[in-house]
Amino acid sequence: MxxxxxxxxxxxxxxxxxxxxxxxxxxxxxxxxxxxxxxxxxxxxxxxxxxxxxxxxxxxxxxxxxxxxxxxxxxxxxxxxxxxxxxxxxxxxSNRQEIVNNKTTADAGGNVLLVTIEGADARLVSIDVLHLVFSSFGFVHKIATFEKMDRFQALVQFSDVETASSAKNALDGRNIPSYLLPEQLGPCTLRIAYSAHTDLSVKFQSHRSRDYTNHSLPVAPSAIDANGMFSMGLDGKKLEPESNVLLASIENMLYAVTLDVLNTVFSSFGPVQKIAMFDKNNGLQALIQYPGIIQISTCFNR
Structure with missing residues (x-):
């Protein structure tokens, strides 16, 4: 047989x-x-x-x-x-004669997802890992993480309901891929619902919140290490030794620094995706985004 x-x-x-x-x-x-x-x-x-x-x-x-x-x-x-x-x-x-879409008003959908990360050390899941996971379904506008009633949660904002719905349907109840997590972390499961929010308010780029549409936002000091990179996890624990975004401070300028000048300088280390310039503390700073961390490692090793 x-x-x-x-x-x-x-x-x-x-x-x-x-x-x-x-x-x-x-x-x-x-x-x-x-x-x-x-x-x-x-x-x-x-x-x-x-x-x-x-x-x-x-x-x-x-x-x-x-x-x-x-x-x-x-x-x-x-x-x-x-x-x-x-x-x-x-x-x-099927034992049914028609498909009935019986979503309640609360489950009707939205462009912001409420994500609960379950696991023994779920609070150690970095915002960069969440960004990687959810970016697979479309451009992520903003992420904000927080703790509520002993649960580690995040709000993830997409541009539209359709993209958010695709992410929710695909990821709800699934584990974050283990290769994205530190070795000491056990399984971390995503539980996803729609949020009543439509536009998150992010005032700082930090280890708890990011606005990927506005790189000119000030960067929280707690999120920057000695190399000028986002690298701090919850409660100041260092989780991400490197990032694909550089924070550069420009000092002792001998000539005008423009976006083109920065692009020329930093393109020698790899393809630059985005640059944002802003004034802070009477000085000029810039955020330079690469597609991966290898270029930034190269930059600091030269």
């Missing part, structure tokens, strides 16, 4: 329905991919993805039942399984 698969690709135990239940999907599966999967068999009028305890299940609804039957029948007799991103998808009729 073959033991290639412990479960059939399709199930016929449910009576036919125009709604199909899909299992074993990649957790990052999108609604567009579901529509493409069903398109050869008819008109997909509604989808619901990232459901189930592992967010690897979904529903697709056809305009009529015969189209859903056609899809089930095709894969029941085909030697090629239904696949999404190389993963075999298991199909069955």
């Amino acid at each position: 073959s033991s290639v698969s412990s479960q059939p690709q399709f199930r016929l135990t449910q009576p036919p329905s125009k709604v199909l239940h899909l299992r074993n999907l990649p957790w990052e599966c999108t609604e567009e991919e579901l529509v493409e999967l069903g398109k050869p068999f008819g008109n997909v009028v509604n989808t619901k993805c990232n459901v189930g305890p592992n967010r690897n299940q979904a529903f697709i609804e056809f305009v009529d039942q015969n189209q859903a039957i056609a899809m089930i029948s095709y894969y029941a007799s085909s030697s090629e399984p239904a696949q999404v991103r190389g993963k075999t998808v298991y199909l069955q009729y």
Whole structure:
């Protein structure tokens, strides 16, 4: 007896329905991919993805039942399984006759996410790690971290509801990748809800808050080490020895320093992504952003 698969690709135990239940999907599966999967068999009028305890299940609804039957029948007799991103998808009729989007007003969505980081040392997760995780889904405008009732939380602001929703659907209940965390940290799980905020107020660039749209903001002294880099964690503990953003102080200027001059100087260490100049304490300072930390290491080792 073959033991290639412990479960059939399709199930016929449910009576036919125009709604199909899909299992074993990649957790990052999108609604567009579901529509493409069903398109050869008819008109997909509604989808619901990232459901189930592992967010690897979904529903697709056809305009009529015969189209859903056609899809089930095709894969029941085909030697090629239904696949999404190389993963075999298991199909069955749903016990529902339509997809109902029953989100409450509180869950209707927003562009700011409330993130709770769970884990024994969750408070040691740096703001830079959170930025890396959430930037995978779109440009992050602002992040603010805080502690409330013995929980470590963060507010993450995106430009629009759609981007925030994609991040929430993909990351809620998942662990931060271990390779992004210090070795001594155990698993850190993300629990994500929508926040009532729409625009966070960030007054300083620091280890607790960042505004990625306004690099001219003053930098909190507690967030800067001797090399002029963001490197301090919560309670002053040093978590990030390096950063991809340099804070440069310009002194004893013999000629006017412009953005072009700074770009010429700092481009010798790697590709400069952004530069912001500002006056502070009667002096000129600048923030120089690189794509990674290697260029900054090179800069200080020369």
